[in-house]
Amino acid sequence: MTRGRSPIARPAGADxxxxxxxxxxxRGEGQSPPAARYHAxxxxxxxxxxxxxxPPGPTRVPPGPARLRAAKRLTKRAFRQRERAxxxxxxxxxxxxxxxxxQVSDLFVTVPARSRHADLVTAAEGxxxxxxxxxxxxxxxxxxxxxxxxxxxxxxFVDVPLSQVVSELKGAAPTGLxxxxxxxxxxxxxRPDQQGGASEGGMGRWVxxxxxxxxxxxxxxxxxxxxxxxxxxxxxxxxVLRTADAAGAQAVVFxxxxxxxxxxxxxxxxxxxxxxxxxxxxxxxxxxxxxxxAAGLRIVAADGQAGRSxxxxxxxxxxxxxxxxxxxxxxxxxPPDLVALADEPVAVPIYGKAESLxxxxxxxxCLYASVRAQRVHGVTGHSGT
Numbered sequence: 001m002t003r004g005r006s007p008i009a010r011p012a013g014a015d016x017x018x019x020x021x022x023x024x025x026x027r028g029e030g031q032s033p034p035a036a037r038y039h040a041x042x043x044x045x046x047x048x049x050x051x052x053x054x055p056p057g058p059t060r061v062p063p064g065p066a067r068l069r070a071a072k073r074l075t076k077r078a079f080r081q082r083e084r085a086x087x088x089x090x091x092x093x094x095x096x097x098x099x100x101x102x103q104v105s106d107l108f109v110t111v112p113a114r115s116r117h118a119d120l121v122t123a124a125e126g127x128x129x130x131x132x133x134x135x136x137x138x139x140x141x142x143x144x145x146x147x148x149x150x151x152x153x154x155x156x157f158v159d160v161p162l163s164q165v166v167s168e169l170k171g172a173a174p175t176g177l178x179x180x181x182x183x184x185x186x187x188x189x190x191r192p193d194q195q196g197g198a199s200e201g202g203m204g205r206w207v208x209x210x211x212x213x214x215x216x217x218x219x220x221x222x223x224x225x226x227x228x229x230x231x232x233x234x235x236x237x238x239x240v241l242r243t244a245d246a247a248g249a250q251a252v253v254f255x256x257x258x259x260x261x262x263x264x265x266x267x268x269x270x271x272x273x274x275x276x277x278x279x280x281x282x283x284x285x286x287x288x289x290x291x292x293x294a295a296g297l298r299i300v301a302a303d304g305q306a307g308r309s310x311x312x313x314x315x316x317x318x319x320x321x322x323x324x325x326x327x328x329x330x331x332x333x334x335p336p337d338l339v340a341l342a343d344e345p346v347a348v349p350i351y352g353k354a355e356s357l358x359x360x361x362x363x364x365x366c367l368y369a370s371v372r373a374q375r376v377h378g379v380t381g382h383s384g385t
Contacts, residue, residue: 169297297323304347
């Protein structure tokens with residue numbers, strides 16, 4: 001990923017058997033009603049399938065043991081794939097799932113969290129999502145964090161087919177689409193209590209209506225895609241997804257050997273961005289590269305051993321074109337056979353004594369280098385500094 005060698009360098013919760021009125025998670029303990037099942041299709045607008053919150057139904061219903069078992073199983077990838085459902089934990093993820101129209105089938109909340117996030121609970125109830133008030137101990141059993149935040153939603157899968165992304169990339173940019181489309185998208189999905197001139201948190205700065213960003217001349221947004229090849233760390237993968245969203249990328253592709261985008265840590269690290277932009281899961285890397293190239297994108301491999309770096313003027317010039325960045329494994333980067341799939345390998349320059357950058361940091365540098373080159377190209381007709 002960068003010059004030099006690549007780095008890379010809950011405690012068990014209480015027994016739900018005891019917490020749910022003596023009925024356990026395992027079959028055979030007391031009565032065993034049929035297990036609840038979660039089913040979800042692709043999100044519409046990005047794929048062919050229904051997308052939206054669950055239809056109106058009962059709210060604040062008691063979470064029976066079958067429902068608790070069904071939710072708990074979603075911590076395992078095999079069950080997530082079978083049910084096409086996953087867990088979104090915390091107020092940020094739940095808020096984005098609700099505001100972006102994801103298919104939310106259940107919301108589990110503790111009493112303190114219900115008081116702190118009454119607006120979210122009200123929004124869920126208004127959408128007909130069953131809301132289950134549970135104890136802190138039950139939430140610890142369901143959640144995948146050491147200190148749960150008290151809100152956990154069961155959501156349908158939101159990934160889209162590779163062919164859908166290619167179709168959108170080949171299509172003309174929508175009229176009036178700005179090169180800062182990612183920021184506009186984030187504002188559109190912002191919760192009512194977050195509207196205003198500043199972002200809720202983090203390093204980024206969101207500028208409100210009437211600002212320089214809002215009044216900027218409308219420009220088509222050149223395509224930008226992130227391809228994750230053999231990325232195994234869910235925290236890094238989720239952070240790359242969040243960064244791609246912030247940079248206004250059109251899609252993120254999790255190649256078949258990469259981590260599951262619905263891994264709990266990946267979902268949390270994305271900070272809601274999983275619900276913002278098209279995500280492709282499980283595509284073969286070779287197929288994804290061929291599809292991006294067919295859609296008119298150059299494939300650039302982030303490779304620490306590359307002969308050219310982001311400082312190269314010729315590299316900067318080419319970054320103004322539609323680009324798909326390929327990022328490799330945290331420990332060993334991209335092997336030669338994967339680098340060979342790209343049109344060009346590029347290294348992130350290191351000016352100090354650090355051995356390298358980690359994957360998420362390097363990806364942020366690369367994606368924003370493309371965004372800057374594309375913006376400059378849109379204003380001056382050429383890229384570069």
